[in-house]
Amino acid sequence: MVSTLPVSLEDIRAAAGRIAGRVIGTPMVQSASLGELVGVPVHLKLEHHQTTGSFKLRGATNAVLSLSPAERSRGVVAASTGNHGRALAYAAKAEGAVATICMSRLVPENKVLEIRRLGADVRIVGLSQDEAQQEVDRLVREEGLVMVPPFDHPDVVAGQGTLGLEIIDALPAAAIVLVPLSGGGLAAGVAASVKGISPKTKVIGLTMEKGAAMKASLDAGQPVQVDEMPSLADSLGGGIGLDNRVTFAMCRELLDEVILLTEAEIAAGMRHAYAAERQIVEGAGAVGIAALLAGKINGGGPIVAILSGANVDMEQHRRVISATQPLDGEEGR
Ligand SMILES: *Cc1c(COP(=O)(O)O)cnc(C)c1O
Numbered sequence: 001m002v003s004t005l006p007v008s009l010e011d012i013r014a015a016a017g018r019i020a021g022r023v024i025g026t027p028m029v030q031s032a033s034l035g036e037l038v039g040v041p042v043h044l045k046l047e048h049h050q051t052t053g054s055f056k057l058r059g060a061t062n063a064v065l066s067l068s069p070a071e072r073s074r075g076v077v078a079a080s081t082g083n084h085g086r087a088l089a090y091a092a093k094a095e096g097a098v099a100t101i102c103m104s105r106l107v108p109e110n111k112v113l114e115i116r117r118l119g120a121d122v123r124i125v126g127l128s129q130d131e132a133q134q135e136v137d138r139l140v141r142e143e144g145l146v147m148v149p150p151f152d153h154p155d156v157v158a159g160q161g162t163l164g165l166e167i168i169d170a171l172p173a174a175a176i177v178l179v180p181l182s183g184g185g186l187a188a189g190v191a192a193s194v195k196g197i198s199p200k201t202k203v204i205g206l207t208m209e210k211g212a213a214m215k216a217s218l219d220a221g222q223p224v225q226v227d228e229m230p231s232l233a234d235s236l237g238g239g240i241g242l243d244n245r246v247t248f249a250m251c252r253e254l255l256d257e258v259i260l261l262t263e264a265e266i267a268a269g270m271r272h273a274y275a276a277e278r279q280i281v282e283g284a285g286a287v288g289i290a291a292l293l294a295g296k297i298n299g300g301g302p303i304v305a306i307l308s309g310a311n312v313d314m315e316q317h318r319r320v321i322s323a324t325q326p327l328d329g330e331e332g333r
Contacts, residue, residue, distance in 0.1 A: 006249065023050060028046065029046060033277070034289065034293075038297065042305065043304045045304055048279065048280075053311040058159040059158075061094070064097060064148070066155045074143075078136065078150065082234070085115050093120075099119070099120045099121065100122075100145060101121070103125075104126050112124070151185030152183060158189060162189075168198055174303075176204060178292075178303065182213070183247055184251040188254065203256055204257045204297070206260075206288060206290075207258065207259075208233045208236055208263070208287070210229040211231065212236075212258075213225070213238065218251065223240050235285075269283075270312075271321050271323075272293055273286050273307065288306060
């Protein structure tokens with residue numbers, strides 16, 4: 001069954017060999033406080049300690065290393081201002097390739113500088129993400145650049161799947177793995193590797209209530225569009241693509257469940273990560289802890305929660321962790 005999907009356990013093992021030494025094998029630690037709370041052992045996979053601050057480096061590095069020499073010399077391109085943009089900039093530079101990252105004029109200066117600092121050629125075009133994507137399409141068409149999308153690509157999914165290999169290696173008895181879910185590259189890859197080795201382990205996708213595109217698509221039986229709304233988990237925003245080729249089918253086949261979280265629950269997850277675990281995580285990275293705190297995860301242990309990213313604006317983080325009550329509406333910005 002698994003072998004008919006676009007990315008297999010073998011693809012993920014090959015990716016692990018390819019990216020070894022170029023990404024960090026991140027630590028996994030047990031959480032005494034969460035274990036006590038839910039009554040089974042809880043382990044935290046500290047992937048927010050990854051270089052560039054998120055797991056996205058795994059997929060981007062695997063995609064860059066999988067290019068032919070001719071493709072690599074033409075360079076890669078994407079339209080992400082977030083963790084994928086950072087990861088692709090870093091991965092390309094590490095291999096001596098040029099990454100072009102397209103962004104709209106509305107993107108804040110600090111994000112532009114950050115991605116430039118990582119070595120990317122930043123193109124500022126238009127006033128929306130759509131216009132930035134149109135520039136990507138033009139660069140692919142007219143200049144032969146190779147687009148590396150943030151999730152819907154077999155090499156990207158295989159790279160993200162290496163995280164699952166590390167989890168099952170460290171904890172073969174894992175009963176449940178909690179995975180932050182947006183476009184589904186991480187969830188598809190982790191589910192393929194975890195279930196490829198340990199079919200009984202449950203893999204649960206977690207995302208915010210507001211604008212959960214993969215959840216809406218799974219419910220509808222096909223990719224659908226949802227309105228994007230601000231969230232503390234800003235890295236989980238965006239659609240899955242109406243022409244989704246890889247991650248929708250894999251998430252439909254492999255995920256046991258998708259659980260939604262409110263903004264207040266996500267904020268509580270960030271607060272717990274900081275106060276009890278001494279970890280600074282962005283909203284998207286806190287959804288596993290959030291679901292455990294909210295009592296939304298049942299079914300035995302050990303449980304592994306992936307802390308997927310650290311790239312939160314520190315002023316926003318300070319506001320979230322110092323709020324003793326849920327912020328008014330826990331607005332995202
Ligand atoms: C991209 C991202 C996600 C979601 O990954 P998908 O592959 O799009 O599902 C989760 N957490 C962080 C920190 C991210 O950057």
